[in-house]
Amino acid sequence: MRPGAAQHYLLPRHRHRPSGRTSTVTRARRLRAPLAAALLAAALPALAQPAGAADNPYARGPEPTTASVEAARGPFAVAQTSVSRYAVSGFGGGTVYYPTTTTAGTFGAVAVSPGYTARQSSIAWLGPRLASQGFVVITIDTLSTYDQPASRGDQLRAALAYLTQRSSVRARIDPTRLAVVGHSMGGGGALEAAKDDPSLQAAVPLTGWNLDKTWPEVRTPTLVIGAEDDGVAPVRSHSEPFYASLPATLDKAYLELRGAGHLAPTVSNTTIATYTLSWLKRFVDDDLRYDRFLCPAPATSTAIAEYRSTCPY
Incomplete structure (x- = not known):
């Protein structure tokens, strides 16, 4: 630290x-x-029963372990369906990943945006990984690969509106439990979406990029993930000021990936998945069983260069 x-x-x-x-x-x-x-x-x-499971109607899945949060797949079987850009408005289509069970109750939903010049394929690995842990996930294409963060924030919100109102899996979703995740300008878009819609339950910008460095308006629990060797969105001018500018009273955390670059979130990454999943479980599902993966702050390691948190758990 x-x-x-x-x-x-x-x-x-x-x-x-x-x-x-x-x-x-x-x-x-x-x-x-x-x-x-x-x-x-x-x-x-x-x-x-474990705290957070016995009396929590939103908890999904068995008691978590270190192995389960780091696993490439969780306990739920997953299906996926493509969404044409011509069948939606406000974003460029995408892919929906969802648990196949119809007996576990409704799930929280997560929209994930790629970064500048990228398509959904760059963040597709997060779709089945999060869905298999008990979320409905849409990885989106943007209207243009050159869209700026404010537009990507609007598109993340449009994708969530589509999921909850028009998609074929809308009956599986609890529309009060929604979150946004994004890489690079998509990460900047996740902050934009959280600023514009305080009803969102969680936001996770991954090596986020935005010209706006201050986010005192955000009221959504936010996990900022930066990369130590990021030359596109250096942590000192992006992720660190993003985190520092979030309200001191907000549930927030900052994780810096050791030795990683800007594109770290575009390939399967156990550290990113572990903490993104734990954050979503904690704040979208109110699942207190995931507290121990977030607080007390994890020690620096070969994977983590720094971790800061308001540790409200």
Whole structure:
């Protein structure tokens, strides 16, 4: 960690837990002893479940492990369908990846944008990887490969609108749990989308590029991933000021890939996938089981040059 990098610890936010709810144990204490004992015995299996799973209607998949978050594929079988640019408006079409199960409830949805001059093939690896962990994912083509970040932000939002309103998998999606991810100008677009739509639950710019370096308007939990040897969007002029300018009270983190360049997110990358997945699980699914992969801050390693976080988990 670089000198001066700080970690801040805030109280956890449990969106799905009504405030002031009385626990099973507290209620039991108010009953007669025999009945209280019976209630506690009945409640023990539920209480023994991992925090964030037992009472979270959004949790999907089994108890996560280091192996599971690093795996190339998760527990859900995945199908995919192509979306023609001529069948949509506001973005250039793409590919939808989705869990095939119809019995696990609805899923959060994620739109992913490529970078400048690139097509969806450059970030396609994220589609099945995230979908197999319990998300509906659309990797998009942009209207023009030269579109700037503000336009890419609009296109990410248009893709999410398509997913939730018109796509063939819309019934599988919870429209209140949406996120954006993007590479390079697509990463700058993810910040633009989060600025314009505070209802988004998570944003992950990957080696992001944007002429705008300050993002105090963002209210969406944001994971900024930069690359130590990025010569196109150097971290000192892009990812680091992006992170620093996000509100201090925001759930946010900054991860710098050691020895990596600007194109690191365009090929399968375990570190990018692990932390992107954990961030989406934590803030789109409110899944507290993924806290331990994000906080306390992971140590620097052969893969991570630096990690900063407000660590609200």
